[in-house]
Amino acid sequence: MVTGKENTQRTAYLTFDDGPSTNTLHILNILREHNVPATFFVVGNESDFARRVYQRIVNEGHVLGNHTYSHDYEKIYQSADAFMQDVIRMQDFLENTTGSRPEVFRFPAGSNNQVHRQVQTENPYIMVEILEALREEGLQYFDWNVSSTDAAAVTLETEFIIENTLYNMGGRRNAILLFHDSTPKTSTVEALPEIIQSLKEQGYTFKSLSPDSFYVHFRHLVF
Ligand SMILES: [Zn+2]
Numbered sequence: 001m002v003t004g005k006e007n008t009q010r011t012a013y014l015t016f017d018d019g020p021s022t023n024t025l026h027i028l029n030i031l032r033e034h035n036v037p038a039t040f041f042v043v044g045n046e047s048d049f050a051r052r053v054y055q056r057i058v059n060e061g062h063v064l065g066n067h068t069y070s071h072d073y074e075k076i077y078q079s080a081d082a083f084m085q086d087v088i089r090m091q092d093f094l095e096n097t098t099g100s101r102p103e104v105f106r107f108p109a110g111s112n113n114q115v116h117r118q119v120q121t122e123n124p125y126i127m128v129e130i131l132e133a134l135r136e137e138g139l140q141y142f143d144w145n146v147s148s149t150d151a152a153a154v155t156l157e158t159e160f161i162i163e164n165t166l167y168n169m170g171g172r173r174n175a176i177l178l179f180h181d182s183t184p185k186t187s188t189v190e191a192l193p194e195i196i197q198s199l200k201e202q203g204y205t206f207k208s209l210s211p212d213s214f215y216v217h218f219r220h221l222v223f
Contacts, residue, residue, distance in 0.1 A: 013177065018180050031062070037207060041105075067106050143217055150179055161195075169199070175204070
């Protein structure tokens with residue numbers, strides 16, 4: 001039996017990786033229309049266009065997250081120092097551009113992927129060092145528990161994104177949803193209104209991520 005608000009509270013955290021692009025602008029318009037906050041894990045782009053997008057994300061009450069400056073595996077996984085140089089470059093760039101220094105971080109491709117496994121055969125402690133350094137920088141990292149599957153193809157059909165996302169929700173009380181807002185992801189934009197509408201009907205409240213939010217970590221520091 002459901003007895004209190006506590007038991008029925010459902011929260012959805014929409015997250016968008018790899019922007020800014022023109023899709024980011026469309027997404028911002030949709031979020032404004034539906035009055036929903038989100039989190040954007042962005043990469044480094046010094047163009048005037050990108051600077052305006054970062055600023056708009058902040059101005060419209062969304063959260064700007066660090067997704068590394070370069071998103072370049074070869075470069076960032078040379079060492080923990082190389083990784084953190086790239087991360088701090090992004091922190092400084094975003095702070096200088098928007099006045100806001102990110103407190104949330106997402107690893108390119110998540111915190112536990114094939115690249116990490118490969119890198120760790122040569123440097124078993126690199127991820128431990130990176131996780132410690134992120135904590136020192138005041139960055140909490142976030143993986144996800146609901147994939148929109150919009151990375152499964154360059155541009156996945158809109159209908160698939162809607163169906164897969166809603167199916168993958170699986171009735172979770174706390175859902176961190178992974179989307180992408182890089183240039184080819186036009187169908188993600190098209191899928192978004194219906195996904196938001198459906199989640200609202202299911203009773204979800206939308207929040208952006210902060211360091212003390214519910215989190216998902218793929219990586220567990222057990223050796
Ligand atoms: Zn990414």
